[in-house]
Amino acid sequence: MKTIDELLAEGVAGRRVFVRADLNVPLDGTTITDDGRIRAVLPTVKALADAGARVVVASHLGRPKGAPDPVFSLAPAAARLGELLGADVAFATDTVGESAQAVVAGLADGQVAVVENLRFNAGETSKDDAERAAFAEQLAALADVYVGDGFGAVHRKHASVYDLPAKLPHYAGYLIANEVAVLKKLTEDVKRPYVVALGGAKVSDKLAVIDQLLAKADRLLIGGGMAYTFLKAKGYEVGISLLQEDQVPAVIEYMERAEKNGVELVLPVDVLVAPEFPDLKTKAPANPTTVAADAIPADQEGLDIGPETRKLYASKLADAGTVFWNGPMGVFEHPDYAEGTKAVAQALIDTPGFTVVGGGDSAAAVRTLGFDESAFGHISTGGGASLEYLEGKTLPGLAALED
Numbered sequence: 001m002k003t004i005d006e007l008l009a010e011g012v013a014g015r016r017v018f019v020r021a022d023l024n025v026p027l028d029g030t031t032i033t034d035d036g037r038i039r040a041v042l043p044t045v046k047a048l049a050d051a052g053a054r055v056v057v058a059s060h061l062g063r064p065k066g067a068p069d070p071v072f073s074l075a076p077a078a079a080r081l082g083e084l085l086g087a088d089v090a091f092a093t094d095t096v097g098e099s100a101q102a103v104v105a106g107l108a109d110g111q112v113a114v115v116e117n118l119r120f121n122a123g124e125t126s127k128d129d130a131e132r133a134a135f136a137e138q139l140a141a142l143a144d145v146y147v148g149d150g151f152g153a154v155h156r157k158h159a160s161v162y163d164l165p166a167k168l169p170h171y172a173g174y175l176i177a178n179e180v181a182v183l184k185k186l187t188e189d190v191k192r193p194y195v196v197a198l199g200g201a202k203v204s205d206k207l208a209v210i211d212q213l214l215a216k217a218d219r220l221l222i223g224g225g226m227a228y229t230f231l232k233a234k235g236y237e238v239g240i241s242l243l244q245e246d247q248v249p250a251v252i253e254y255m256e257r258a259e260k261n262g263v264e265l266v267l268p269v270d271v272l273v274a275p276e277f278p279d280l281k282t283k284a285p286a287n288p289t290t291v292a293a294d295a296i297p298a299d300q301e302g303l304d305i306g307p308e309t310r311k312l313y314a315s316k317l318a319d320a321g322t323v324f325w326n327g328p329m330g331v332f333e334h335p336d337y338a339e340g341t342k343a344v345a346q347a348l349i350d351t352p353g354f355t356v357v358g359g360g361d362s363a364a365a366v367r368t369l370g371f372d373e374s375a376f377g378h379i380s381t382g383g384g385a386s387l388e389y390l391e392g393k394t395l396p397g398l399a400a401l402e403d
């Protein structure tokens with residue numbers, strides 16, 4: 001993989017450099033609640049701008065359906081990037097259309113532009129190779145060189161991640177280079193016990209990862225929205241909690257395999273439930289009830305792990321040689337459901353083992369709940385991406401940078 005240092009050595013002054021970043025930051029309306037992913041790409045953007053490149057930054061945000069949707073506009077992220085750079089950042093109101101072409105054509109050497117959300121275009125995420133290639137061709141017209149630095153999206157076979165680098169000279173940015181260097185160590189030299197804690201809401205994406213983790217980890221702790229598919233597989237009722245019903249048979253098989261392989265699979269013993277999802281805007285008190293994991297009422301939703309589970313998970317993390325944690329243990333954005341995530345974060349800080357936190361929301365949780373980032377071994381910007389890397393999979397966005 002060629003890195004950005006090689007590009008800088010070749011010289012970039014006056015060249016249009018396309019930086020595929022992951023600016024998929026958590027938003028409250030148009031307010032960014034955690035700018036970690038924007039800060040993470042700054043070294044790359046700054047180095048290119050300082051060297052006189054005309055920098056075109058592109059990213060997805062959220063999961064719009066292939067058409068413009070103002071809720072998912074990158075405008076707030078572009079504004080924040082400008083503040084962090086201490087420079088004006090131009091913003092194109094489309095991704096490859098007239099606005100993008102005009103903004104890029106107007107860039108002077110050393111200036112930075114952000115184009116609108118890549119996923120406002122159906123070609124970005126299309127499963128059809130030709131449709132993706134056609135969109136990649138339009139993106140390629142905006143630049144002379146490609147720098148891949150959106151680590152959080154390297155597991156996606158999307159036009160800007162996979163197809164575009166094949167069309168331009170391509171290099172890895174500082175963030176990708178650093179993430180790969182740290183995560184590589186976890187695939188080569190894992191100090192045991194190796195404990196993986198999984199939570200969050202992207203249940204269908206991440207359940208598949210467990211298949212591979214059963215051959216690698218010594219202990220798996222399951223929380224967040226992920227837990228309810230496991231509790232259901234154990235035969236418990238989960239009320240109106242997040243559930244991936246079609247995955248229940250697979251999860252039953254995982255539980256059997258874990259037992260056979262001697263992998264300790266640990267599930268919540270109690271959970272916090274309420275009749276409805278909390279209001280994350282007003283943060284009005286949610287008044288949850290604590291119930292045993294096998295006694296979730298039919299009309300209630302599980303939204304955090306309970307106090308007994310917090311203690312149990314802390315004890316399962318205390319002797320870890322290595323910990324990888326992806327996905328909050330509950331809806332940490334609301335104070336009534338933040339204790340599970342806090343307890344796991346604190347347990348990672350307390351364990352003497354090497355700890356990695358991965359994921360946009362997981363990293364945001366650690367910061368917004370007031371933990372000191374330096375107390376963790378590594379905070380990865382990628383959740384799904386780091387999990388799939390640890391699985392040993394070939395990731396499209398990394399493969400595309402190699403030649």
Ligand SMILES: Nc1ncnc2c1ncn2[C@@H]1O[C@H](COP(=O)(O)OP(=O)(O)OP(=O)(O)O)[C@@H](O)[C@H]1O
Nearest residue numbers: 200201202224225303330331359360361362383384
């Ligand atoms: N029990 C639950 N029910 C519903 N949502 C939950 C539950 N527990 C956690 N969540 C939500 O999960 C979200 C984070 O999940 P996600 O899988 O996206 O994690 P991540 O760290 O951002 O990883 P990635 O980078 O792959 O997106 C949070 O917004 C949180 O509110």
Ligand SMILES: O=C(O)[C@H](O)COP(=O)(O)O
Nearest residue numbers: 022024152153360383384
């Ligand atoms: O948040 C993430 O994990 C990355 O930004 C990728 O987003 P996606 O899961 O919507 O592809």
